[in-house]
Amino acid sequence: MNLTLKDIAQAMGVSVTTVSKALKDYKDISPETKTRIRAYTEKVNFRPNAHASFLRTQKTRLIGLVLPRLKHDFFNEITESIICYAASHDYKVIVLCSEESYEKEKSQIKELLQLNVDGIFISVAKNTNDYTHLKQVIKNNTPLILFDRTVKLVPSLQVVNDDFEAGFMATEHLIKQGCKKIVHLRGDLIPQISIDRFFGYKKALEKHNIPFKKELVTICSENTFEEGYKGVFNLIKKFPDVDGLFAITDLVAIGAMGAFKELGYQIPKDVAIIGYSNWLISSLITPKLSTIEQNGNKMGKQVMQSFLDLQNTDGEMATSKYQRLIIPSRLIPRTSSMKTTELL
Amino acid sequence: MNLTLKDIAQAMGVSVTTVSKALKDYKDISPETKTRIRAYTEKVNFRPNAHASFLRTQKTRLIGLVLPRLKHDFFNEITESIICYAASHDYKVIVLCSEESYEKEKSQIKELLQLNVDGIFISVAKNTNDYTHLKQVIKNNTPLILFDRTVKLVPSLQVVNDDFEAGFMATEHLIKQGCKKIVHLRGDLIPQISIDRFFGYKKALEKHNIPFKKELVTICSENTFEEGYKGVFNLIKKFPDVDGLFAITDLVAIGAMGAFKELGYQIPKDVAIIGYSNWLISSLITPKLSTIEQNGNKMGKQVMQSFLDLQNTDGEMATSKYQRLIIPSRLIPRTSSMKTTELL
Numbered sequence: 027m028n029l030t031l032k033d034i035a036q037a038m039g040v041s042v043t044t045v046s047k048a049l050k051d052y053k054d055i056s057p058e059t060k061t062r063i064r065a066y067t068e069k070v071n072f073r074p075n076a077h078a079s080f081l082r083t084q085k086t087r088l089i090g091l092v093l094p095r096l097k098h099d100f101f102n103e104i105t106e107s108i109i110c111y112a113a114s115h116d117y118k119v120i121v122l123c124s125e126e127s128y129e130k131e132k133s134q135i136k137e138l139l140q141l142n143v144d145g146i147f148i149s150v151a152k153n154t155n156d157y158t159h160l161k162q163v164i165k166n167n168t169p170l171i172l173f174d175r176t177v178k179l180v181p182s183l184q185v186v187n188d189d190f191e192a193g194f195m196a197t198e199h200l201i202k203q204g205c206k207k208i209v210h211l212r213g214d215l216i217p218q219i220s221i222d223r224f225f226g227y228k229k230a231l232e233k234h235n236i237p238f239k240k241e242l243v244t245i246c247s248e249n250t251f252e253e254g255y256k257g258v259f260n261l262i263k264k265f266p267d268v269d270g271l272f273a274i275t276d277l278v279a280i281g282a283m284g285a286f287k288e289l290g291y292q293i294p295k296d297v298a299i300i301g302y303s304n305w306l307i308s309s310l311i312t313p314k315l316s317t318i319e320q321n322g323n324k325m326g327k328q329v330m331q332s333f334l335d336l337q338n339t340d341g342e343m344a345t346s347k348y349q350r351l352i353i354p355s356r357l358i359p360r361t362s363s364m365k366t367t368e369l370l
Numbered sequence: 371m372n373l374t375l376k377d378i379a380q381a382m383g384v385s386v387t388t389v390s391k392a393l394k395d396y397k398d399i400s401p402e403t404k405t406r407i408r409a410y411t412e413k414v415n416f417r418p419n420a421h422a423s424f425l426r427t428q429k430t431r432l433i434g435l436v437l438p439r440l441k442h443d444f445f446n447e448i449t450e451s452i453i454c455y456a457a458s459h460d461y462k463v464i465v466l467c468s469e470e471s472y473e474k475e476k477s478q479i480k481e482l483l484q485l486n487v488d489g490i491f492i493s494v495a496k497n498t499n500d501y502t503h504l505k506q507v508i509k510n511n512t513p514l515i516l517f518d519r520t521v522k523l524v525p526s527l528q529v530v531n532d533d534f535e536a537g538f539m540a541t542e543h544l545i546k547q548g549c550k551k552i553v554h555l556r557g558d559l560i561p562q563i564s565i566d567r568f569f570g571y572k573k574a575l576e577k578h579n580i581p582f583k584k585e586l587v588t589i590c591s592e593n594t595f596e597e598g599y600k601g602v603f604n605l606i607k608k609f610p611d612v613d614g615l616f617a618i619t620d621l622v623a624i625g626a627m628g629a630f631k632e633l634g635y636q637i638p639k640d641v642a643i644i645g646y647s648n649w650l651i652s653s654l655i656t657p658k659l660s661t662i663e664q665n666g667n668k669m670g671k672q673v674m675q676s677f678l679d680l681q682n683t684d685g686e687m688a689t690s691k692y693q694r695l696i697i698p699s700r701l702i703p704r705t706s707s708m709k710t711t712e713l714l
Contacts, residue, residue: 071506088464096450106440109467113474118481120432121465123453130457137462162415251654280654307651310595310624 090138092148107326145169192355193226205270213274214247254281276301298363313361434482436492451670489513536699537570549614557618558591598625620645642707657705
């Protein structure tokens with residue numbers, strides 16, 4: 027049985043307000059009274075009830091975090107960053123996993139609203155192309171922040187990597203290493219991140235007067251090792267003279283690297299390879315994989331900071347307009363792409 | 371503004387009970403009334419309030435999950451498994467990270483109790499050696515389940531890998547490959563998992579009449595790549611003739627492998643290496659790392675299933691006794707340890 031503030035007040039012969047203020051360290055309560063009340067609440071192991079607190083403040087200090095996957099280095103890093111940063115501001119995080127299902131995502135959002143969370147952070151599932159559930163969050167005046175896999179059609183804060191710039195940077199790096207026939211193992215057609223990285227790739231080719239050939243682009247929709255591996259085997263039949271490869275993520279790049287090795291290509295001499303997102307594994311394999319840093323830690327902090335900023339402004343207004351915050355990308359050149367070393 | 375059941379009842383000219391029963395599909399409400407009430411609640415976007423539901427049932431359907439780290443393949447897999455399995459039983463999970471701090475862990479447990487979570491799952495921080503906070507959970511009649519990093523002194527359900535068996539299995543595998551001078555890069559002194567794996571190592575040596583030499587054991591308290599790397603450099607000065615190595619986790623083993631390679635040792639010819647926990651990276655590096663499977667998915671499911679089982683029994687009794695559930699280990703032999711191939 028949990029004691030209430032009223033029980034404590036009665037037992038000590040003071041008002042409920044006095045107990046409440048004493049526990050919150052208000053200045054208009056004398057130090058003696060505070061000490062006396064705290065000693066008693068400690069003794070009876072009194073814990074202020076979170077639900078009573080909610081009924082008073084209408085704040086739950088809970089945040090809902092919806093991710094398409096959890097077993098994923100980048101989302102994992104974002105989650106850690108959000109949870110730790112939230113904790114330091116006295117917020118707790120309910121983590122949900124849509125498992126890349128729009129239906130699950132939709133019902134999870136509904137359930138989070140039922141729980142009266144103070145904010146919802148989401149990276150959408152791959153096949154999400156109806157955004158009513160997200161607009162419902164805004165209608166409910168619950169702060170909504172999209173990150174990484176965002177949706178331009180939703181009028182809310184969106185924290186993203188600069189995927190276009192990243193695709194451009196990776197491809198231009200290969201070109202500067204002397205590559206002229208560059209494969210792109212891209213992601214699925216719908217997600218904006220996958221589109222933007224692809225456009226970055228095209229833009230870099232264009233800038234350097236290398237004709238774009240759609241046959242050199244293969245879709246790896248699941249972003250897996252196996253897709254990278256098979257993708258290269260298929261491409262090489264037609265184009266044995268490819269000399270560069272930019273993959274949508276490191277795991278796909280590592281799969282591709284495995285295939286090239288098996289086919290007797292030397293990396294980076296015959297083919298230079300670069301991935302994206304700097305997974306732990308990328309600096310530990312041989313040759314070390316060049317990549318673009320995707321800073322999950324920074325992104326998580328930015329998401330949480332944006333939420334905190336909303337609390338200090340008129341939340342309702344601030345959440346209902348489209349605003350894009352960009353986390354800068356950074357090239358991490360390693361052995362897998364360094365045909366020349368002069369540039370480093 | 372959220373509508374209440376009362377608002378709905380008034381608007382439709384029925385009783386609160388009728389609205390509540392209609393929404394829950396009770397049989398004593400006519401299909402017509404149900405349809406009418408549902409259509410209306412859908413139209414006004416009525417969401418039953420989770421806090422009102424709590425006041426009625428005293429159940430929050432929230433679970434608190436406390437992990438020492440989040441950016442960690444194994445804990446990551448457990449988290450995913452618990453969250454998804456919990457969701458399929460209509461539970462949500464608040465994830466907290468103690469960041470290996472006993473102080474944080476203690477206050478997180480207190481806060482979870484304040485939130486009236488229906489259960490707490492925890493893997494303790496490395497330096498946790500006072501268990502009052504955990505005993506407080508039991509005193510509060512909140513189901514408590516420890517997993518992976520457990521504490522024998524706490525009378526609760528504990529889900530563990532068979533770390534002793536795993537250490538034994540890994541070491542015996544090296545012995546069967548012909549290794550006679552086997553290094554153990556162990557974990558810190560306190561955690562039971564680290565002690566048990568070390569005892570497994572000793573037991574395997576003993577069984578095969580190989581004298582135990584404490585100089586061949588080095589503590590890698592942070593379980594990092596760097597510790598494995600440096601550990602080998604230090605050991606090799608004194609014992610250049612080591613021919614086998616068992617590391618507390620794959621990451622340490624991979625660090626060790628890097629050092630051996632640099633020192634000109636051939637793996638597995640000169641030295642056979644085995645890790646523990648089958649990280650993603652271990653099957654992708656060269657040579658592929660032998661390891662012991664640590665099934666985070668199975669462990670997460672077992673933790674959640676144990677919690678569900680408690681709901682069907684007398685929770686109070688069931689939580690206040692020590693009970694150990696073991697997830698079996700499995701040897702995954704790969705190139706890094708296969709001096710002979712006959713055994714596969």
